[in-house]
Amino acid sequence: MSAPIVIAGAGIGGLTAALAVAQAGRRVHLIERAAKIEEVGAGFQIAPNAGRALARLGLEEALAAVALEPQGINVRRGRDGAVLARLDVSDVRAQWGAPFRVFHRADLQQVLLQAALGHPQIEIRTGTRLGEFEDRDGVIRLRAHGPEGVEEIVAAGLVGADGQRSAVRAHLLPTERDAPVYSGRTAWRALIPTELAPPELRARESHLWLLPGAHVVHYPLRDGSIINVVVIVSEPPRHTEGAAILALDGPELARHLRRQQPAEMLAALIEAGASFRHWPLFARPPLKRWSRGGVTLLGDAAHPMMPFLAQGAAQAIEDAEALGLAFRQLGASVERTFAAYEAKRIGRAAKIVRASWRQGEYFHLSGLAASARDLTIRALGGRGMLARNAWLYR
Template structure:
């Protein structure tokens, strides 16, 4: 029997590829009618490139990426540069891989092609897993269409509102942060010329921030603008009037406002996460990626953690042999502390780095402005050095 993976996003495809590379037959069950990815840019740290290398698609991902020179923090009120983390040769030597940005659809496409080329991976669309039953020797996945699919194990990689998690954990709706993110992609020539930096740039303001970086061979710039709106309901990909976004950032300096005014269309998401949970496993069923540990965007590690999960899962099940339950538990024990740390760190980054105002803003500037590149690297070893071996 095969191993089933519920969800054909970045985490699900990475899991399928990791398991197939270890000799398992895998079937991916995607609820949408076609396999694809929405959204725009994501940041890929060295730890994610380590995972992509383990999956065998590192070179293909590198070919699609844009390699930025630094991570730049700007004060959106004073228009001053607070600090820069260089991503040049010393960074690459230390972490044995680069830092880059990539279009989400390009990264998904690399993993999808890897799965399509693998003889042990089957991809099914229009097939949503809604429940499961443990059988002792395996699991039965129940689909929305009424199928009962027997398998050796089921991996729930079905995202923030995972049906597998709903059965396994039962913790209800996600936690709504009250932070609304507006996203846009603009042609490079539309970006103000003096702001076409080869950097992942963060303009941090009072209860708001703007991020921008180049994508797709510098053809476009990715814009992400987030503001506290006290929204109480989750929203995903809803078009919004341009004027609404501009008004939301009227209190920041002139240059970051120019970035906002460069875009002519925006969509919004209300950011959500969940409280960390110890329960990821139920017999032959396990959670992965956002289904296990959804996190806010402020550490830029959501997709990276899903790919790390996949590599760990493949290795744990290979080492477990026929005792898949033990392998799933080993996977959980290895991944839980690290992903929980990222969930909590993402919340803290939003509060203390991205969005502080008044005296907290000045304290942030003094604290981060005094750091050297080596200081930053020392504080990031736990994150970017992971998986290098």
């Protein structure tokens, strides 16, 4: 029996990669440090580029059962609630082959997990931490620290899908200069029962509010029963220290935003939140290479990005599909497969990392620059805004 491909990390990227590699005919051992595979966090968006990839893995029916498809995206001026542009996304499937969808993270992860558990080529080990490993003569020898002790695994290749603070990346790049760096922005996240939201914000649509030094994104989940709210603010580094407040209730967060003067309707939505969790946003230096021999990186381990284009999970899914395709074409040599995968993905991922960072700067403008931005958005309109981002979705 051939040696497996070991994938470290059972998040969205790791599970999708396991499915893609297994469908390409390779055995996969997926190892996850947590004792139980369950997603933390709240909602997130899957744009058409990632939706197509998931559908090609045979997941369309399962995705439709747990997703919500917003009918529009409203870009609003944050201080008075004026709609600068409305993006009609009700018919983008015809244009880009998949809809815009929003998910509770746990729901999408369970779809992927159930598909992986049902695949005969995939073995999943939870409560298992990746230890030391070495790549010698085309064979990966690694130690897996599990509930029953340390196990030696001989693998054909290792994929680090273990997140922004990747242990695999740390092994490949053991330098302090590669450490995560606070971006200067923090996300505050909460799920709010829809009946507590202002009536004007209960429709099956997404909203983006632009404020000086901040922005807010919210959209409905789980058949419209809850609303995922994310408030992103520019904050000094002290907010990332261990003594920082880890949660605020809605009224406290609304007071925290008073300087930005949010519209009454937006403030009311935030005040309805029972608890907003504090998520500092970190960046890492871009990599010139993701792979070395029989070891490669995927998703946030390779290219962590700011969430301002809603492409973090989408790019991990694109990585996974590209990895599976490379195995179909070049599967006899893992080193060549990883090199081809990297060559296919590294340029596009780096471009989206840069664009996501710029988008955050654009969202947080103030004064005359913000007024000029708002005029530009009005001039573009919904169709123009979609066209401007078509390079992401097609």
